[in-house]
Amino acid sequence: MKSAIFPLEITGQALDWLRRSGNPFRNYFARNSDDEVCAIYHVPELFSREREQLLRVVDQYRYHPTTHSEVVPVLGNKGAGKTHLLHSIKHANAGNWQLLVTPGSYQRDTDFLEYLLFQVLDKLLGGAKQGSWRPKDYAGEQLMRLYLGRALGELQPEQGLELFPSQGLGWLSRAFGLGAAQAVERTNWLVDELGRTGKEGGNPGRVLRLCEEAGLSLGKAHKLMCDFLDKVTGHDAASMMRHAILRGFSRAVFLQDDGELAGFLTYGFAELDFKVRPGRQDLVLALFKAVMSIFQELRIPVVIAFDQLEDLLLARRNEETHKTAETFFAGIVKVMHQLDGISFLIFAERGLWNRFIPSLDGYIQDRLNNPVHVPGYGTINALKLESPPRELVAKVVVARLEPALRNFPGQDQLPGLFPFTLEQVEKISLTEPTLRDMLQQFRHLFDRLVYGEEPDILPVTTPVATGYSLRGETISIPVETKVEKEDLPEEVKSMVIVQVPVEPLFAPKPMPVNYHAPEAGPVPAVSKEQSPSAKPASPLHAVSLAQFWDHEVQAAREQLQPEGAVCGAVKEIQAGLGALLQLCLDQGVKVGPWRLQHVVAEYSFGDHPTYGSLTLGHWVCRDGQPWKVGIGLFLGRNLAKSRDLLVKMSAWDQDPCVIDHLILLRPEDDLILSGKGKQCWQEMEKKGRHSRLEPLALEVCATLYAFPRILANLTEGLPLGEPMPLLATLVQEKCEKLLEQICMPVHYG
Structure with a gap:
C-alpha cells in the first residue's frame, strides 16, 4: 500500500520545486525566432504537415534557383503558432539550409526594394545563427x-x-x-x-x-x-x-x-x-x-517571411495606414517582377486577410493569390493554421513542464502532465481557439495550482493514475474520476474511497525532515520573476516589461556583435531611432525642458542608399520655436568614413532646408575626424551650421535595433482596441543618456 501515500509525499516536494523554478507558461515565442524560448519549448510534431509543405515550396528554389518569385500566404488566427512554425523552418534538421529573413518594421516613405535589400544584408552579416550556422x-x-x-x-x-x-x-x-x-x-x-x-x-x-x-x-x-x-x-x-x-x-x-x-x-x-x-x-x-x-x-534558397501583418491589414481604421499597406503589397509584387528566386511567406490573420486583400488593385490581388504548386500536395492558394488537436497540446504542455522538473529527484515518479490533469488539458484544448490562448490558460492554471490559489474556472480534484501515450511510451497522468456507486461495473464488488484534503496539495508545504535532495539535482535559484511568496506579476507589470526589454536588447547585442554586423543593420537601427522618437512624441516624454512636436521616422535624400538617411525630430522648449533636428548614424569606416560624412552633411543643402541642427552618432572608438572629413566639418562650422558628434556604444545600437521588436511584441499581446501602455517611465530609465544625445543641448544647473 506504499503507492497509496506516494502522491502526497512527492507532490508536495514537486510543487515546492516548481515554485522555485517559476511559471514555464509565462514565456511565449517572441517574433525573434532565434529566441532561446523557441529552442527550449519547440515541439517538432506541431504543424508538421504545414512545415513539410513550406519546405517543399522552398526546395523548388533549391533545385531550380531561378524559379519565378512567388508568395505563399500562411493564414491563421492571431496566436495560432506562426512563430513556432517559422522557428521549425529556420532550424529544421533535414540536411538542407536556407536563408530565412524575417523583416522588421516597414516605413511607407522607404523604397521597398531598398528596405528589403538591407533586411537581407542585416541577416547575412549579423551574429544570429540559423541551425548551427551564421x-x-x-x-x-x-x-x-x-x-x-x-x-x-x-x-x-x-x-x-x-x-x-x-x-x-x-x-x-x-x-x-x-x-x-x-x-x-x-x-x-x-x-x-x-x-x-x-x-x-x-x-x-x-x-x-x-x-x-x-x-x-x-x-x-x-x-x-x-x-x-x-x-x-x-x-x-x-x-x-x-x-x-x-x-x-x-x-x-x-x-x-x-x-x-x-x-x-x-x-x-x-x-x-x-x-x-x-x-x-x-x-x-x-x-x-x-x-x-x-x-x-550555391543553390541556397532565400526565404523572406513577413510575420504579424495585423497592423497593416487593419488599415481600414486609418487612411494613412491603408496607404502604407497598399505600398507594402505593391512593393512585394514589384520585387517579384524584378528578382527571381525569392520565396515570400506572408503570415497573417485569416479574417483580416480575406477582408483586406479585395480592396487592393486587381493586379496585386492576382499576384498575391496566384496558386503555387507543392510537390506531393498539389496546388495551393494559401496554408491555413488550425488549432492543434489535444494530443499535440498535451505534448506542448509536457515540453513546457519537463525543463522545469528536469533535475527534480523524483521526476521519473511524476506523471508527465504534473501538476495538471489530463481532463484539464483536454478541456483547454477544446475550448480555446488558438495555441497562444491555450498557453495563457495553462499559465493561469499553473499559478493557481502551484502558488496556492483555488481555481475558479477549471476544478482541481484528487488525481489517480491512468495510462496515456506521450513521446511514444505510456506514462501515468492524473485525471479526475467521478464514479457514482450505481455506475460501477457489475464485476466490481466494492471500493474504498480515501478522502484527502485538497489544500495541502497546493498550499506551500515544507520539505520532510528526512528528505535530502541528491547532489546531482541542485535546487534551481529562485526566479526573479517568481518567488515562493510572491504573487505572479501581470504580463504588463513594470518588472516584466523591464525584463522583456533586457531580454530583447541582449538578443540584439548578440546579433550586432560580429564585425560588420552594425553596418549591415544600419537601416534597422535607424528605424529603431525613428520608432523611439515617435513613442516619445506620442507619450509626452520630456528631456529636460525639451519635448517633441513632430517626428519623421526616416527621411531619405541623395543618391547613396546606405548613408542618405536621417531621422527628423522637431524639439520645442516651452513656448519657443521648434528646432528641426536631424539625427543620423555615422558608421562608415576607413575609406567610407569621409564619404558617409559628406553624404550626411549634404542634408544641409536640401531645398528647402529640413534641419536647423545636425546630430551624428559615431562609434565611440572612432570619434576623431581627420583629413577630408575634418576639413568638411570645419567648413560647415564656418557657415554657422549647428552640428555635433555624439559617441555611439554597442549597447545603444542594440537598444535601437531591438526597440521596434519590443513595441511589436507589446502591441501583439494587447487585446483588440486597447491602447499601448504608458512606457514613458521605462523609456526614460533605459534610454536617459541616449535621449540627451539626440535632443537639443540640456543644461542642468
Missing part, C-alpha cells in the same frame, strides 16, 4: 569550397610547388622541380576533399581544416582565390560587384576579417567606377541581383 559563415564556407576547388584544378605544376613546397628544400625545389609529384598529390587530395564536403553538407570550419591538413597556408589560399577571381571575372558592373563580394567572402573565411565584405555591401558597391552613374534605385537593384546570383549559384 548565414555569412555558411555562404562563405560553400563559396570557398566551390571556388577554391576550381582554382586548384587550374593550377600548373610549378604553381603547385609555390603552394606546397617540399619540406627543407626551399628554393631548390622550385628551381629544379623537386617535389612536383608531392605537390600534385596534395592538390588532387584537397580538390577531392573539397568536392566531398559539398556532398556531405560540411561542418563549420571544414574548409580551413582541410587547408591545414593539406599544408596550404590560409594567406596563400586567400591570394590564390583573389588571383583566380581576377582572371575569371568580367568587367561589367554586375561582374565587378560579384568579384568584390567574392573577395570579401574569401577574406572573411581565410583571414577571419569581415570588414571588407561588410564595407563593400554597405559602401563600396556605390563607389565602383561606373561609365554612367546609376541612380539610387538602380544601385540597390544591381547589388540585390549580385547577392541573389551568389545564393542561386
Whole structure:
C-alpha cells in the first residue's frame, strides 16, 4: 500500500520545486525566432504537415534557383503558432539550409526594394545563427569550397610547388622541380576533399581544416582565390560587384576579417567606377541581383517571411495606414517582377486577410493569390493554421513542464502532465481557439495550482493514475474520476474511497525532515520573476516589461556583435531611432525642458542608399520655436568614413532646408575626424551650421535595433482596441543618456 501515500509525499516536494523554478507558461515565442524560448519549448510534431509543405515550396528554389518569385500566404488566427512554425523552418534538421529573413518594421516613405535589400544584408552579416550556422559563415564556407576547388584544378605544376613546397628544400625545389609529384598529390587530395564536403553538407570550419591538413597556408589560399577571381571575372558592373563580394567572402573565411565584405555591401558597391552613374534605385537593384546570383549559384534558397501583418491589414481604421499597406503589397509584387528566386511567406490573420486583400488593385490581388504548386500536395492558394488537436497540446504542455522538473529527484515518479490533469488539458484544448490562448490558460492554471490559489474556472480534484501515450511510451497522468456507486461495473464488488484534503496539495508545504535532495539535482535559484511568496506579476507589470526589454536588447547585442554586423543593420537601427522618437512624441516624454512636436521616422535624400538617411525630430522648449533636428548614424569606416560624412552633411543643402541642427552618432572608438572629413566639418562650422558628434556604444545600437521588436511584441499581446501602455517611465530609465544625445543641448544647473 506504499503507492497509496506516494502522491502526497512527492507532490508536495514537486510543487515546492516548481515554485522555485517559476511559471514555464509565462514565456511565449517572441517574433525573434532565434529566441532561446523557441529552442527550449519547440515541439517538432506541431504543424508538421504545414512545415513539410513550406519546405517543399522552398526546395523548388533549391533545385531550380531561378524559379519565378512567388508568395505563399500562411493564414491563421492571431496566436495560432506562426512563430513556432517559422522557428521549425529556420532550424529544421533535414540536411538542407536556407536563408530565412524575417523583416522588421516597414516605413511607407522607404523604397521597398531598398528596405528589403538591407533586411537581407542585416541577416547575412549579423551574429544570429540559423541551425548551427551564421548565414555569412555558411555562404562563405560553400563559396570557398566551390571556388577554391576550381582554382586548384587550374593550377600548373610549378604553381603547385609555390603552394606546397617540399619540406627543407626551399628554393631548390622550385628551381629544379623537386617535389612536383608531392605537390600534385596534395592538390588532387584537397580538390577531392573539397568536392566531398559539398556532398556531405560540411561542418563549420571544414574548409580551413582541410587547408591545414593539406599544408596550404590560409594567406596563400586567400591570394590564390583573389588571383583566380581576377582572371575569371568580367568587367561589367554586375561582374565587378560579384568579384568584390567574392573577395570579401574569401577574406572573411581565410583571414577571419569581415570588414571588407561588410564595407563593400554597405559602401563600396556605390563607389565602383561606373561609365554612367546609376541612380539610387538602380544601385540597390544591381547589388540585390549580385547577392541573389551568389545564393542561386550555391543553390541556397532565400526565404523572406513577413510575420504579424495585423497592423497593416487593419488599415481600414486609418487612411494613412491603408496607404502604407497598399505600398507594402505593391512593393512585394514589384520585387517579384524584378528578382527571381525569392520565396515570400506572408503570415497573417485569416479574417483580416480575406477582408483586406479585395480592396487592393486587381493586379496585386492576382499576384498575391496566384496558386503555387507543392510537390506531393498539389496546388495551393494559401496554408491555413488550425488549432492543434489535444494530443499535440498535451505534448506542448509536457515540453513546457519537463525543463522545469528536469533535475527534480523524483521526476521519473511524476506523471508527465504534473501538476495538471489530463481532463484539464483536454478541456483547454477544446475550448480555446488558438495555441497562444491555450498557453495563457495553462499559465493561469499553473499559478493557481502551484502558488496556492483555488481555481475558479477549471476544478482541481484528487488525481489517480491512468495510462496515456506521450513521446511514444505510456506514462501515468492524473485525471479526475467521478464514479457514482450505481455506475460501477457489475464485476466490481466494492471500493474504498480515501478522502484527502485538497489544500495541502497546493498550499506551500515544507520539505520532510528526512528528505535530502541528491547532489546531482541542485535546487534551481529562485526566479526573479517568481518567488515562493510572491504573487505572479501581470504580463504588463513594470518588472516584466523591464525584463522583456533586457531580454530583447541582449538578443540584439548578440546579433550586432560580429564585425560588420552594425553596418549591415544600419537601416534597422535607424528605424529603431525613428520608432523611439515617435513613442516619445506620442507619450509626452520630456528631456529636460525639451519635448517633441513632430517626428519623421526616416527621411531619405541623395543618391547613396546606405548613408542618405536621417531621422527628423522637431524639439520645442516651452513656448519657443521648434528646432528641426536631424539625427543620423555615422558608421562608415576607413575609406567610407569621409564619404558617409559628406553624404550626411549634404542634408544641409536640401531645398528647402529640413534641419536647423545636425546630430551624428559615431562609434565611440572612432570619434576623431581627420583629413577630408575634418576639413568638411570645419567648413560647415564656418557657415554657422549647428552640428555635433555624439559617441555611439554597442549597447545603444542594440537598444535601437531591438526597440521596434519590443513595441511589436507589446502591441501583439494587447487585446483588440486597447491602447499601448504608458512606457514613458521605462523609456526614460533605459534610454536617459541616449535621449540627451539626440535632443537639443540640456543644461542642468
